[in-house]
Amino acid sequence: MINNSTMSRVDWSAQISKVRLFLTVQLPALYKRYPFAVIGAATLLLMLFIAIFAPLLATVDPQAVAPLNRLKPPSWEYWFGTDALGRDVYSRVMYGTRVSLTVGISVAVLSTVIGLAIGLITGFVRWVDAIVMRIMDGLMSIPSILLAIALMALTKASIENVIIAITIAEVPRVVRLVRSLVLGLREQPYVEAAAASGTPLLKTLLRHILPNIAAPLLVQATYICASAMITEAILSFIGAGTPPNIPSWGNIMAESRSLFQIAGYLILFPSIFLSATVLAVNYLGDGLRDALDPRLSRRM
Amino acid sequence: MSNKQKQLLELKNLCKHYPIRKGLLSRIAGYVYAVDGVSFSIYEGETLGLVGESGCGKSTVGRTILRLIDPTAGEILWRGERIDELSRTEMRPFRKEIQAVFQDPYSSLNPRMRAADIVSEPLRNFEKLSQAQGRERVSELFALVGLRPDQMLRYPHEFSGGQRQRLGIARALSVKPKLIMCDEPVSALDVSVQAQVINLLGDLQQEFGVSYLFIAHDLAVVKHISHRIAVMYLGRVVELAATDELFERPSHPYTEALLSAVPIPDPTRQRKQIVLGGDVPSPINRPSGCHFHTRCIYAQARCKVEEPALEEISPGHFVACHFKLNT
Amino acid sequence: MSQATGKSILEVKDLRTYFYTRDGVVRSVDGVSFSISEGETLAIVGESGCGKSVTSLSLLRLIPSPPGKIVSGSVLYHGKDLLKLSDDEMRDIRGDKISMIFQEPMTSLNPVLTVGRQIGEVLELHRHCTKEQAHERILELLKLVNISEPERRINEYPHQLSGGMRQRIMIAMALACDPEILIADEPTTALDVTIQAQILNLIRELRDRTRAAIILITHDLGVVAEMAQRVVVMYAGRKVEEASVFDLFAKPMHPYTLGLLNSMPRLDDSSSKRLVEIPGMVPSMRTEIVGCAFAPRCSEASERCLIESPVLQDFGNGHTVACWNPVAVSRDKA
Numbered sequence: 001m002i003n004n005s006t007m008s009r010v011d012w013s014a015q016i017s018k019v020r021l022f023l024t025v026q027l028p029a030l031y032k033r034y035p036f037a038v039i040g041a042a043t044l045l046l047m048l049f050i051a052i053f054a055p056l057l058a059t060v061d062p063q064a065v066a067p068l069n070r071l072k073p074p075s076w077e078y079w080f081g082t083d084a085l086g087r088d089v090y091s092r093v094m095y096g097t098r099v100s101l102t103v104g105i106s107v108a109v110l111s112t113v114i115g116l117a118i119g120l121i122t123g124f125v126r127w128v129d130a131i132v133m134r135i136m137d138g139l140m141s142i143p144s145i146l147l148a149i150a151l152m153a154l155t156k157a158s159i160e161n162v163i164i165a166i167t168i169a170e171v172p173r174v175v176r177l178v179r180s181l182v183l184g185l186r187e188q189p190y191v192e193a194a195a196a197s198g199t200p201l202l203k204t205l206l207r208h209i210l211p212n213i214a215a216p217l218l219v220q221a222t223y224i225c226a227s228a229m230i231t232e233a234i235l236s237f238i239g240a241g242t243p244p245n246i247p248s249w250g251n252i253m254a255e256s257r258s259l260f261q262i263a264g265y266l267i268l269f270p271s272i273f274l275s276a277t278v279l280a281v282n283y284l285g286d287g288l289r290d291a292l293d294p295r296l297s298r299r300m
Numbered sequence: 301m302s303n304k305q306k307q308l309l310e311l312k313n314l315c316k317h318y319p320i321r322k323g324l325l326s327r328i329a330g331y332v333y334a335v336d337g338v339s340f341s342i343y344e345g346e347t348l349g350l351v352g353e354s355g356c357g358k359s360t361v362g363r364t365i366l367r368l369i370d371p372t373a374g375e376i377l378w379r380g381e382r383i384d385e386l387s388r389t390e391m392r393p394f395r396k397e398i399q400a401v402f403q404d405p406y407s408s409l410n411p412r413m414r415a416a417d418i419v420s421e422p423l424r425n426f427e428k429l430s431q432a433q434g435r436e437r438v439s440e441l442f443a444l445v446g447l448r449p450d451q452m453l454r455y456p457h458e459f460s461g462g463q464r465q466r467l468g469i470a471r472a473l474s475v476k477p478k479l480i481m482c483d484e485p486v487s488a489l490d491v492s493v494q495a496q497v498i499n500l501l502g503d504l505q506q507e508f509g510v511s512y513l514f515i516a517h518d519l520a521v522v523k524h525i526s527h528r529i530a531v532m533y534l535g536r537v538v539e540l541a542a543t544d545e546l547f548e549r550p551s552h553p554y555t556e557a558l559l560s561a562v563p564i565p566d567p568t569r570q571r572k573q574i575v576l577g578g579d580v581p582s583p584i585n586r587p588s589g590c591h592f593h594t595r596c597i598y599a600q601a602r603c604k605v606e607e608p609a610l611e612e613i614s615p616g617h618f619v620a621c622h623f624k625l626n627t
Numbered sequence: 628m629s630q631a632t633g634k635s636i637l638e639v640k641d642l643r644t645y646f647y648t649r650d651g652v653v654r655s656v657d658g659v660s661f662s663i664s665e666g667e668t669l670a671i672v673g674e675s676g677c678g679k680s681v682t683s684l685s686l687l688r689l690i691p692s693p694p695g696k697i698v699s700g701s702v703l704y705h706g707k708d709l710l711k712l713s714d715d716e717m718r719d720i721r722g723d724k725i726s727m728i729f730q731e732p733m734t735s736l737n738p739v740l741t742v743g744r745q746i747g748e749v750l751e752l753h754r755h756c757t758k759e760q761a762h763e764r765i766l767e768l769l770k771l772v773n774i775s776e777p778e779r780r781i782n783e784y785p786h787q788l789s790g791g792m793r794q795r796i797m798i799a800m801a802l803a804c805d806p807e808i809l810i811a812d813e814p815t816t817a818l819d820v821t822i823q824a825q826i827l828n829l830i831r832e833l834r835d836r837t838r839a840a841i842i843l844i845t846h847d848l849g850v851v852a853e854m855a856q857r858v859v860v861m862y863a864g865r866k867v868e869e870a871s872v873f874d875l876f877a878k879p880m881h882p883y884t885l886g887l888l889n890s891m892p893r894l895d896d897s898s899s900k901r902l903v904e905i906p907g908m909v910p911s912m913r914t915e916i917v918g919c920a921f922a923p924r925c926s927e928a929s930e931r932c933l934i935e936s937p938v939l940q941d942f943g944n945g946h947t948v949a950c951w952n953p954v955a956v957s958r959d960k961a
Contacts, residue, residue, distance in 0.1 A: 033649075189408035196366050197422035197471070198395035201388075207421075211412040353819035460908045490674040490909065491846060495890035495902040502901070517820065524892035524902065547894070561824035562894055563849030567872045569895070575828050576821045579789040 037287020043280035058091035119178025222285030349526030670855035732793030
């Protein structure tokens, strides 16, 4: 019958050559065409790596308090220095990556899924549209950060609640995007053609509408991710976000607020990481937008 | 002629009025009289051409027949059965018999679906097919419309405009319909490709006996492919006749003007050109009586007041005019 | 170039306009030459993508410069090469000596300026008129293009006018400074056929009155037959045939021209004739074309056609063809 060992050996070499092709040919080509997007993706992968392997990358326990070593500037022992409680800033920043990425990605995914569901319904059912859009307009008229702060004020501080609060603030934008895309797509001849072919409504949604809004949604999701990371940092900075015992980039900066004149490095490193990550996500989003759009409109 | 052939489609006084809403409370400020009392029939195996300029309502008629738009009034009968008031689900079985080919080859195909899936969509809505059966049917359809079956798995943007239109035709054919509504099927194509598609439609009609409602603004194209032609102006049919009869003995002043306005590719021909004054009136504020009286060179007092009915002046030749020409 | 009437006022020599895109170089105009005499109407005809519009834009140097570039050639206007003029000098010529009307009147007119303002702009720029002088002239122009109630229309916005009227405004703008050459790029393609008849009629009347030369870009051979005195046929960026309008329709020599004429449904044909197709499709402009661009679709193609790009040969009376195997048959009438 099938010899498992030969099957797997054959598979491996095929996979290796695929990877080699990617690294030697496709990646440089991608870089040539979308340099910023590739840099962004690489940076993001680096952050992901840091988030996953934080325990291995951190030099000491991020919570470990060592008052004797407090406010030491960056040195060989403490790469990013220590904070007011003597905690190693480098290790805290490494762990902080987890929080930011978790919040960023969770909010992006959640708000896209919820916004998609609501947007689809409003695009098709007129009376729902009227009610829901008024609510969305109301939510959008409140600056998202203030909205998030208000929501956090109603609950206790935790990462889950931060995610929920920021999601609620971001959903209206997704709904608006989905709704306008759906309304536009409904008029497209190929959607009409599907109706003329006898395609039932649900299949039309799945087969014709969804695939054609996926691209803009994906691009929007990356921007939401970037925005959510900044919002989380701001929330933590003012003490309305991640609880202080969990290191997040915003937290680290918050604790060092009053000290930044004598120990600027305390704010410097977390903000570099935050900026780099947000920039990377934005570049990736821009690259995706450019890559996905022309293909759709290219004609022979 | 028409009595012997089976009647497939009959329109009785079809109307489509779009309300115009203005103001905070969306009150109705007026109507766009896109289609205002259109009646004609289509028989088995024939092509009825529907011509007119922009705003005449021909596309709306086509869409209403397919129930992509709901009529405001009037009846649509398919083989004797009324289909104008059916719900979306009740309408489904009729979609096997009435299909459509749309104007824009670039937007009438889902850019994210493979050609094979696009072409087989109507088929798969009505029959359960295995992958192999599906492939086979799609291959047949591709061959029928002159496409290579090995391109089945490509995406629309990999085809040219003419090829995409063929895909649209293959899609319409997949369920072996009796009538295909063609809404400006060659307008967006280059001249050298138009001929290919026009010939294809003619061949398919010869082979399968399918009827066409051929909606277009290009008179030369319509003349070539239609057996009978209906001329529309501002939502109404002003003349309906067999093709040769219409071109040799046009009876309505608008038809006459339309025919004389089409440029003929022959520099030696000097034609008496009737150049109509003014612009096409808006379908919101239509002129009273005969809608054409504002631009008609033969208009009399009666035309301003009384709307002419569609009358049969010779077998199969209908005109809506008080002072018919060439009779 | 032997001309029956007049001296040539515009000579285009070996014009090449390329577009440098991410996917490659698109050779939209690849070595096109023609000339136009005083008061003559020249039609440039071809299908979409053949380069006729790009040619007309190149004449006035209206090619968007990052992707596009007029790579070589010359456009001699009364002996002066327009391609070598400075931007200011070129601006003086546009709208004044050589003007253009475009296909889409809605998007070619500024939606936030009144009609009077837009025509007035042309007059202010080139004739340095005062407001009152301009007003008079604008009314004159509106009457010239048969616009009813010109006093009222002068203050209206483009969206208040119909397609036909907007096109008349464009023509009024183009004729405001009595140009020597009028370039009309598909002027009636977007209009209904009865309105097209009006506009073509108008252009003919104005042509007789002002003696302007007209370069008419179109894909409609019927319009060509009605309007033009000489015709240039383009395919894939190259000129394939040029002749007087009578010669072109009676004795087309390039297989493509013949194919076009045969594949068009016509009002004066008997309706049962099957249309003669041109097989295949227009080649992609992104790859360099070796040999004759039409060869893959041509029934007369020979080995030579695939390798060597045909040169223009003169067959007398100004009838030139770029083909190794020209057809020498006169078209039969059905």
